[in-house]
Amino acid sequence: MTTTDQSYATAPQLAETLKRNSTIAAFIGLVFLGLTVSGIFLPGGSLEQFLRSYLIGFWLWFGVGAASLLILMTQFLTGGAWGIIIRRQCEAGAKTLYVMCFGFVPLLVWSKHLYWWTTPAGTADKVIQAKALYLNYPFLVGRTLIYSAFLMGLTWLLTSLSKKEDETKSTAISALLEKYSAPGVLIFFILMTFCSVDFMMTLEPYWYSTIYGFMMIIGWVLTALAIIIANTTILQQEEPLRHGLTSRHYHDLGKLLFAMVMMWAYLNFSQLIITWSGNLPTEIVWYIKRWNGGWGWVAMILLFGHFILPFLLLISQPAKRNPAFIRAVAIYLVVVHAVDVFSLVEPNFTSWQAPKFALSWLDITAPLGFGGLWMALFYRNLPVMPLLPLGAPDLQKALNHGRSH
Amino acid sequence: MSVHASDQTLSTPLHGLMAEFETPGQLVAAARKTRLAGFTKFDAYTPYPIHELDEAMDLHDNRVSQCTLVGGLLGCIGGFSLASWVSSVAWPLNIGGRPLISIPMFIPVTFECTILIGGLTAAFSMLIMNGLPAPYHSVFNVDRFVNASRNKFFLCIESEDQKFDRSATEAFLLSLNPEEIAEVAQ
Numbered sequence A: 001m002t003t004t005d006q007s008y009a010t011a012p013q014l015a016e017t018l019k020r021n022s023t024i025a026a027f028i029g030l031v032f033l034g035l036t037v038s039g040i041f042l043p044g045g046s047l048e049q050f051l052r053s054y055l056i057g058f059w060l061w062f063g064v065g066a067a068s069l070l071i072l073m074t075q076f077l078t079g080g081a082w083g084i085i086i087r088r089q090c091e092a093g094a095k096t097l098y099v100m101c102f103g104f105v106p107l108l109v110w111s112k113h114l115y116w117w118t119t120p121a122g123t124a125d126k127v128i129q130a131k132a133l134y135l136n137y138p139f140l141v142g143r144t145l146i147y148s149a150f151l152m153g154l155t156w157l158l159t160s161l162s163k164k165e166d167e168t169k170s171t172a173i174s175a176l177l178e179k180y181s182a183p184g185v186l187i188f189f190i191l192m193t194f195c196s197v198d199f200m201m202t203l204e205p206y207w208y209s210t211i212y213g214f215m216m217i218i219g220w221v222l223t224a225l226a227i228i229i230a231n232t233t234i235l236q237q238e239e240p241l242r243h244g245l246t247s248r249h250y251h252d253l254g255k256l257l258f259a260m261v262m263m264w265a266y267l268n269f270s271q272l273i274i275t276w277s278g279n280l281p282t283e284i285v286w287y288i289k290r291w292n293g294g295w296g297w298v299a300m301i302l303l304f305g306h307f308i309l310p311f312l313l314l315i316s317q318p319a320k321r322n323p324a325f326i327r328a329v330a331i332y333l334v335v336v337h338a339v340d341v342f343s344l345v346e347p348n349f350t351s352w353q354a355p356k357f358a359l360s361w362l363d364i365t366a367p368l369g370f371g372g373l374w375m376a377l378f379y380r381n382l383p384v385m386p387l388l389p390l391g392a393p394d395l396q397k398a399l400n401h402g403r404s405h
Numbered sequence B: 001m002s003v004h005a006s007d008q009t010l011s012t013p014l015h016g017l018m019a020e021f022e023t024p025g026q027l028v029a030a031a032r033k034t035r036l037a038g039f040t041k042f043d044a045y046t047p048y049p050i051h052e053l054d055e056a057m058d059l060h061d062n063r064v065s066q067c068t069l070v071g072g073l074l075g076c077i078g079g080f081s082l083a084s085w086v087s088s089v090a091w092p093l094n095i096g097g098r099p100l101i102s103i104p105m106f107i108p109v110t111f112e113c114t115i116l117i118g119g120l121t122a123a124f125s126m127l128i129m130n131g132l133p134a135p136y137h138s139v140f141n142v143d144r145f146v147n148a149s150r151n152k153f154f155l156c157i158e159s160e161d162q163k164f165d166r167s168a169t170e171a172f173l174l175s176l177n178p179e180e181i182a183e184v185a186q
Helices: A003-007 A012-038 A047-078 A081-095 A097-109 A120-124 A126-130 A137-168 A171-199 A212-235 A247-278 A281-288 A295-314 A323-349 A362-384 A395-399 B024-036 B052-056 B063-090 B103-129 B143-149 B166-175
Strands: B014-021 B042-045 B153-158 B180-185
Touching: A012 A047, A012 A212, A012 A362, A047 A081, A047 A097, A047 A137, A047 A171, A047 A212, A047 A323, A047 A362, A081 A097, A081 A137, A081 A212, A081 A247, A081 A362, A081 A395, A097 A137, A097 A362, A120 A126, A137 A171, A171 A212, A212 A247, A212 A323, A247 A281, A247 A295, A247 A323, A247 B103, A295 A323, A323 A362, B014 B024, B014 B143, B014 B166, B024 B042, B024 B052, B024 B153, B063 B103, B143 B153, B153 B166, B166 B180
Parallel strands: none
Antiparallel strands: B014 B153, B014 B180, B042 B153
């Protein structure tokens, strides 16, 4: 290692902090996942309820892993200081997919208790039969294998190339990373749209929305960015990021977070306005179930809490440049996005004639459990590599971002 | 380094003294020193935006943002009111049994009006507060100033400044190591 590499070494205290965080997160994850599983047998729980809550927790945190991979590819393609300083976090987040992808297994094994269209009654249904070319169990399993293989394969490819870039400092590898990321982003969006259809949209198998996949992916990116920003404020307390970061970096990340908040609202509103204009029985059911019988309060929480409040909080420039403030907003956004995923899953199981709000305690333990698991994996993956990409051609430029010349 | 400021007659009314720099870094450092030296009426001229200058010159004038906010809010309220008034008072129509004030359908109009009025307010308040259009500006009396839109960076301390003193200010500018110093005729 050269002297420059030495000066970017991770401070020993920071390595300790990351290790401790991993242990704490693993403990939280195990406790809450254990509680969630025991919920199958405890009062107020059932296998059906367990699977719904499992889907909420899994979808939220699987998405954070998948979005880490997407942000990683995006920053290879666009360049920029914001991407270089968070690249190692994106890599650590993407590597959680090696574990998270196995989370599909219970959904496939017990699909009959969660996805009505896979039950005998469902497959006998005329509408489902008309869609059987796509909606059939073997194809679902096959598609899940493709999603997982794609996510894990691409993560492996990009992270191992990035490691090589660090070691060799070869710009040829930097070019390769860009070259693989371009089709990667494209295929990611196509496959994850299908994945959203398979595991979320088919909860309501008659209903469809073409913007749905994009909506899910933007929700993931929002959550992943929020977690990365919150974690950046932890990493910044010690070297190598302590002197590497300026308020300008936070400003850039804050702007991206702000953009995702608006994008989330834009996509959700686009779906609403098209459904509202059409007012067709198959389409409007989705909103009737999310508006009546107490669910309207959740919709209001999302309108004000997931859009208007964070929009107002993030619109100001000094706010985005203040690490403590933006960390608080970021953590808040993760929580409110969990409410969003909850409102995507649970209302599907209420009747549209008489919707009734229902919150199970498993809906709270499952996202916490998966969150603990995800953070534990993330903090375990993070110290494996130097916290800054030493081989990135623009590293110096990225660190000088926002400083006087 | 040539200083041709003293070549000119002192009787000409002065707009100020202008220093020319080779790099943006030198200009930012010079602007910071000028502010710290107590000057208030000075300006920097660059071929492209330099974000560090805001901080170096301690610029905190956000009147354009404030005007934009007011304009945007007016547009927002105006757009929604217009759509509501048209659909419920001026020409009420029952469209597929939806309420007359059909909020989701009014959001695009509300949004567009917010952007339109906000944007126009931003543009015009910027022009008015900058005193634009300005067919004449003293800084162009310096021949080399054409380079401000090419590759040179300029700092001009204006004679209106309370601290301005023809020779003392020139000495101060000299201490900043400029390429050139020029008198700016009014």
